[in-house]
Amino acid sequence: MTLTVNDLRVHYRTLRGEVRALDGVSFGIADGEILGLVGESGCGKTTLGKSLIRLDGRMRHAGGSITLDGEDVPIADDRAMNAFRFRRISLVPQYSMSAMNPTRRIGRMIRELLAARGAEVDTPELHRRLALVGLEPDILERYPIELSGGMKQRTVMVISTLLDPSLLIADEVTSALDVSNQKAVAGALVGLRDRGLVTSMVFITHDLALTSHIADTIMVMYAGLLAEKAPAEVLTTRPRHPYTRRLLGALPQVGVRRSEGRLTGIEGSPPSLLDPPTGCRFRDRCPLADDQCADRPPVVEVAPRHHVACWKA
């Protein structure tokens, strides 16, 4: 098992109190696995990705543990985390395309980045990796502004995986791209995994349809908690959580049979994480909710590798 996350709690300190962005999340990722992480805006996806790399000044590790390849990941200790960042766990953040230094040619940027970590550029290997994501070696002589959005995104992916991390977290790397670039970037991610340049991956996205094409497993989050996790094919064809069903019902792309052939959408909005309700957090929006849902449902393995947090699943 590459990654084990156990009852992880990460809060944001705000003037109005603590936002419980991750409120007790447990899951694992196996060697070679691509985990698609989906859920509505604000459910905690980015917080989860960031927690595995760096807690910023407003984030607080409120509990739980993470192990990577059997070793404790000290997320609350920023200095100790240096040994993990980039080498063992690497993040392609949201908006990384615009975060590239505009005054550096790509090749120089890569040399400097590796030098800062005591490593050197292996040029033939770098060319091989660029080719793997469909980029020509001449990109190394260019400035970021000279690249298209998709090219920048693929460049960042190569840079993020130069030291062959165990885990790559890709946060909304396809959202700002057109459909053909989305496919190219998603394909490039799978290529990195297939060649063993990264062992496992978390692919964070709003796009459940795209995720279902590249992820082995999909995890659905709702209001800071895990709602459902299952092999991609199972989750998209036989979802058990009413929220996952609604999420799929709101999508035209995924191949789920719907008798009426209509899209349903999801009424209402998720609860505030400043003071989340007790019991099931989806119950105000759930058509199946009854008195039992006033108690928080545990995450139960309803079938092999299929986990659901719902009394009605």
Ligand SMILES: Nc1ncnc2c1ncn2[C@@H]1O[C@H](COP(=O)(O)OP(=O)(O)OP(=O)(O)O)[C@@H](O)[C@H]1O
């Ligand atoms: N810096 C911050 N300060 C306070 N609250 C925050 C901060 N960043 C995120 N939050 C809150 O934490 C919760 C989880 O946010 P997060 O960005 O992880 O969600 P997300 O699922 O990644 O959303 P999106 O898809 O919009 O990126 C939300 O309620 C959000 O408002």
